[in-house]
Structures are given as C-alpha cells and as structure tokens.
Amino acid sequence: MQIVETLNEGLKRAYTLTVTAKDIHARVDEEVKTIAPQIRMPGFRPGKVPSNLVRKMHGPALAREALDKSIRAGIDKIVADNALRPAMQPSVELTEDYEEGKDAEIKVAMEVLPQITAPSIEGLKLERLTVEVTDEAVDEGVNRIASQNQRFSEAKAGHKAKEGDQVVMDFVGKVDGVAFEGGTGTDMAVVIGSGNLIPGFEDQLVGVKVGEEKTINVTFPEEYQATNLAGKAATFDLSITAVKVPSEGGPDDEFAKSLGLESLQQLRDLVKGQVEQEHNGLTRTYMKRKLLDQLAASHDFDVPPSMVDAEFQQIWAQLEHEASHEEDAEAARAEIEKDRDDYRKIAERRVRLGLLLSEIGQANGVEVTQQEMNRLVTQAAMQYSPQDRERFVEYIRNEPMAAAQLRAPLYEDKVVDFLFEKAEITDRVVARADLEAAIESEDTDVHVHGPDCGHDHGHDHSAKAKKPAAKKVKAEEPAAEAEALAEDAKSKKAAPKKAKADADAPVAEGDAKPKKAPAKKKAEA
Known part of the structure; x- marks a missing residue:
C-alpha cells in the first residue's frame, strides 16, 4: 500500500492511496480460508470444497470486499500517521473502475478539525440580571390558570349564548350534503371566542339557546390537516344540549381543590416557583449570550x-x-x-x-x-x-x-x-x-x-x-x-456522518443515518 499526500492547505487534506493487486490478493486468500469451511457444494463433503473453487465462485465479490477493507485500513493509517482529526466522513473516489488483478488507485479527501490553543478562561466578567417575583406576577399566573380552567354553570332558561359562554352540542358535518368521516360527534363543549374550532364556526354560535337546532356554513382552511377537507365548504347540523356561563368569583380554595391541590395558597406557591424558574431561565439566557460573545470575540480560528x-x-x-x-x-x-x-x-x-x-x-x-x-x-x-x-x-x-x-x-x-x-x-x-x-x-x-x-x-x-x-x-x-x-x-479514527434529524422536526433533514432508529410514536389527534 502506497500513500502520497497531494494537498495540505488549511484544514483540507488530500491523499492518493494505491492498493496493490498483491495486497488485494493476500486479503482474498485470507477471506477464502475463512469462508471455505462453511461452503457447501455438490460432490464435496461439508467444509472440503477446494479453495480454488471457492475463489472461482466468489472471487469478484471477495476482491471488492478486500478492496473496501484495504481502503478503510489505508484511511486509518493516514489518520493515525498524520495525527488527524477528521471533521466529517472522508470522501473516497476510485480514479477508474476497479479491475480484478490490477492495482487500485484511490483519492481520499477530508477536512480536519482545527488545532485550538487551550482557551484562556481567566478574566471573564459577567453581569447577572435577576428579577424578583412580585405578588402581581403570582396573581397574574394564578388568574391565567383560572382562565384556562374556567368553571361554568348552567345558564338561566332562555339565555342566548354570547362570547365567553360554553356551548355543548351534538353535530353532524357534511360536504356536498354527505356526512364525512370524523365529522359527527356528541356532547362537544366549546367556549365561544376560544378559537379552538375552524374560522367562522364559533361566531355562528352566538345567540343559540338550549334545545335549538341550527345549521351553520363554514369553509375549511386551505392548510387544514385533513387534506380531503382542505378548502372545502361544509355544513354542520347542530343540536344545542346546554349553554353555560362562566362562574362568578376569582380563584379560591375550591378552585384549587378542583385541580387536585389542598388550597389556594398551595397553588400560589406552585405558581411562584414556576415564575422563579422562568426568571432564572431568562437570566441564564442573557448571561450565556454575553459569555459566548466574549469567547467569540477573543478566539478566531478557521x-x-x-x-x-x-x-x-x-x-x-x-x-x-x-x-x-x-x-x-x-x-x-x-x-x-x-x-x-x-x-x-x-x-x-x-x-x-x-x-x-x-x-x-x-x-x-x-x-x-x-x-x-x-x-x-x-x-x-x-x-x-x-x-x-x-x-x-x-x-x-x-x-x-x-x-x-x-x-x-x-x-x-x-x-x-x-x-x-x-x-x-x-x-x-x-x-x-x-x-x-x-x-x-x-x-x-x-x-x-x-x-x-x-x-x-x-x-x-x-x-x-x-x-x-x-x-x-x-x-x-x-x-x-x-x-x-x-x-x-x-x-475514533474517522468521524461518521451525522445522524439524520428526526422526521417530525420542523427543519429539513441532514445526512442519512448509518442505521435507522425506530420511528417515533405518532402524536394523538
């Protein structure tokens, strides 16, 4: 095996690797000796097939495998002899199609990680901006939880639903007069103005009363998750089974108990801890940015x-x-x-x-x-x-x-x-x-x-x-x-390619994984 360096510029390296026919032949001989005892062929006892027949049957495949192993060994030698740290998987290219019995010439190119002088960590100065947790912040957090877990009580007879009220209904959705899959349900509760349903649906609930039957018209958004409904006009036949109004009064011990807590004070303590955690996260974010700015300003390398x-x-x-x-x-x-x-x-x-x-x-x-x-x-x-x-x-x-x-x-x-x-x-x-x-x-x-x-x-x-x-x-x-x-x-002597990003992540994926990781479980609808 012969190795000649052809490029040494900055972080780029290139080499010509020549694997001789003799080297490949020797590797094939070793492989033949390994697999011959496992070969079965009519007319021969198990493990007694002559090596020359094994070579004749599997020679081309064994030669290609031997070449692959020689290339890997050559790259390992390049990395070890030159104390290199490959940044990514080295690229390998045969200068011409390989023919059995001939030398193989391979071009190897790679980028290496830079040699970084041990960074100085002396003299770092940072300001830690901290935020005290006020009663107002705790009140805001508690009220937010209360609004997200709003309690409702039955409205008076004849009450017409308005924004903020909860409407409970049975429904049947249709496109072109035909009920579509997943468009039928019972006892669905929605708060008017919550924005949880497709545009235009909640607006048409304003004014409904218990026992009312109503048909509304909507159009599914163009980017709707169910592609068979995206952009289509639809009707919903509604049967209003209940109209409820928000319960009066702010969060209290009863509200806290409805969340599985002992008292309103325990809820306030939990909210206070959560706000402190948020503040600490903001403080850390600011400090980390300032720290990295100092490091970036004082270190410059390719x-x-x-x-x-x-x-x-x-x-x-x-x-x-x-x-x-x-x-x-x-x-x-x-x-x-x-x-x-x-x-x-x-x-x-x-x-x-x-x-x-x-x-x-x-x-x-x-x-x-x-x-x-x-x-x-x-x-x-x-x-x-x-x-x-x-x-x-x-x-x-x-x-x-x-x-x-x-x-x-x-x-x-x-x-x-x-x-x-x-x-x-x-x-x-x-x-x-x-x-x-x-x-x-x-x-x-x-x-x-x-x-x-x-x-x-x-x-x-x-x-x-x-x-x-x-x-x-x-x-x-x-x-x-x-x-x-x-x-x-x-x-490691040669860095593998980076693993592919998760298919569910909102970014394009990187290089392919060497092996496929199990698919993540689907999110529930």
Whole structure:
C-alpha cells in the first residue's frame, strides 16, 4: 500500500492511496480460508470444497470486499500517521473502475478539525440580571390558570349564548350534503371566542339557546390537516344540549381543590416557583449570550467548511420551513434570501463556538457521567412507542455518533456552568420587562447580523432594524454537532456522518443515518 499526500492547505487534506493487486490478493486468500469451511457444494463433503473453487465462485465479490477493507485500513493509517482529526466522513473516489488483478488507485479527501490553543478562561466578567417575583406576577399566573380552567354553570332558561359562554352540542358535518368521516360527534363543549374550532364556526354560535337546532356554513382552511377537507365548504347540523356561563368569583380554595391541590395558597406557591424558574431561565439566557460573545470575540480560528455547510443547511431549512407557513410565503422567502450571507456567518459562529466549548470542556475535565447519559437515553426513548424504545436504546448503544449528538447539549450546558463558576459575576436586580428587552435587543443585533455584530460595519443596530419575515435564528447557540464531532474525532479514527434529524422536526433533514432508529410514536389527534 502506497500513500502520497497531494494537498495540505488549511484544514483540507488530500491523499492518493494505491492498493496493490498483491495486497488485494493476500486479503482474498485470507477471506477464502475463512469462508471455505462453511461452503457447501455438490460432490464435496461439508467444509472440503477446494479453495480454488471457492475463489472461482466468489472471487469478484471477495476482491471488492478486500478492496473496501484495504481502503478503510489505508484511511486509518493516514489518520493515525498524520495525527488527524477528521471533521466529517472522508470522501473516497476510485480514479477508474476497479479491475480484478490490477492495482487500485484511490483519492481520499477530508477536512480536519482545527488545532485550538487551550482557551484562556481567566478574566471573564459577567453581569447577572435577576428579577424578583412580585405578588402581581403570582396573581397574574394564578388568574391565567383560572382562565384556562374556567368553571361554568348552567345558564338561566332562555339565555342566548354570547362570547365567553360554553356551548355543548351534538353535530353532524357534511360536504356536498354527505356526512364525512370524523365529522359527527356528541356532547362537544366549546367556549365561544376560544378559537379552538375552524374560522367562522364559533361566531355562528352566538345567540343559540338550549334545545335549538341550527345549521351553520363554514369553509375549511386551505392548510387544514385533513387534506380531503382542505378548502372545502361544509355544513354542520347542530343540536344545542346546554349553554353555560362562566362562574362568578376569582380563584379560591375550591378552585384549587378542583385541580387536585389542598388550597389556594398551595397553588400560589406552585405558581411562584414556576415564575422563579422562568426568571432564572431568562437570566441564564442573557448571561450565556454575553459569555459566548466574549469567547467569540477573543478566539478566531478557521473552521471546517463542511461543518459550516451542514450547520447552514440546517438553519436554512428551518427558515424556509417557517417562511412557507407565512401568509405571503414568497415574500418571506425573498426576505430571508437577502440575509443569506448573514446566516452563513451565524452558522460559522455556531460551529466555532461548539468546537471552542468542546476544547474548554476537555481541557478542564468537564464530562457527562454514565448516569447522566443513561438518563438522557431514557428520556429520549420515551418519545417512541413502547415497542420501539428498546430498539432506540440499542441504536444509541451501537452508534457512537448518535450518542455523541444526544450528549452534546448537556455537555454544552455543563461547560457553560463551569465557565460561570470561573467568571467574575456582578448582580443587578431589574424588572422582567427590562430583562426581556435586553434579550430582545441581543436578538436584533446578534441573530440577524451574525458574528460580526457588536462592531460597527454599517449595519443598522437600532431597535427598528429590519428583521426577516421568518423566525430569527439564534446566532449564539453553538452547534451541538460540533462538540459531538470534536469528541468523536478524539476517540475514533474517522468521524461518521451525522445522524439524520428526526422526521417530525420542523427543519429539513441532514445526512442519512448509518442505521435507522425506530420511528417515533405518532402524536394523538
């Protein structure tokens, strides 16, 4: 086997790998010796088929398999001898069609992870914006729960339903005068004005009374989930069985008990804890962005273009998916197209931060314990049907890259927590609106214009800066895949392709999985 380096430029490497016919022949001989005892052929006792007959029968297939093994061995040797850390699966190309008995010349190309100088974690300074939980915030939360669990009582005889009332009905839906599947039901309760039914349905319930029979006309939305009904006009024959009005009075102990609690005070305590958790999440989001901004500003190194491309494709697929659901999809797509270059910068920043966090974590002994990993796998497996959970666990166990991607977000959080501990932190109490405004300000500057923001390059950084029609992408989120690939590259000689995104996720999918994970259970209608 001969290996010649043909490219060593930046993070790109290329080699010509020559596998001699002699090497392939030797591997075929080894394989023939292995399988010959298992071959059965008329006229020969089991295991006694001559090797030359085995070679004659299976020679071409064995030669191709031997070539594949030689290529894998050659790539392993390239990686080991040159201490490389492939960023993605190396590309392999035969210079010409392989013919048995001849040497094979293969072109091997790859991108490698950058050598990152151990990042300095000294001198980090952060401000922690905290929000106190007020009685008003707790009241708002309790009242919100009460409105979501509104109690109703029977209306007086002859009462005409109005917005906010609950109407209970039996119904039969028809298209072109024919009842359609799933369009018939009894005792369906709906609050007028809730927006839970298709447009126009609830509006026509205003004024109905108990015992009334009524036919209403509606049109199903064009994007309705049942494609056989989408955009079609329909009628619903209604029989009103009850009209109820909201119960008077605010939340009390009886209301709390209806939720399975002991008292209103227990409900207030639970709401207070929930609000505190929300505030802590906002505080962490703000601190994390400021931390990553400091890291990004103080570390600049080349990142593998293939990883940036993969990250950009995920971002772009997400944006296109969201744009397709805008009222004017074409205008939304045109709007995000204007910022294509900025989103590519966001992808590059994400990858760089992902690799940087990985390097910091490994340099400082941050790790995800086996117990934590087991918990992650268990939680992820719960997304699948019971019969598929064991298959999912087995898939994660056999696919190191899938396991690394599952572990990456938790690993990132642990590295961030480690850096918080090392940083000099000052505290300032602010109103929730101020904290949310500070985060939103970061959205405008960082998300749209990418990693160059924070410096004046002619962008409009004002609060009125134009935003894409589709949902903005967070620039500060490191690419979890970058950490996964970096870790995988340290433990394996050639990094496999990334696992395919879940088919239910609202973004386009990445590269195909090496093996298929069990399909997630369908959401209930």
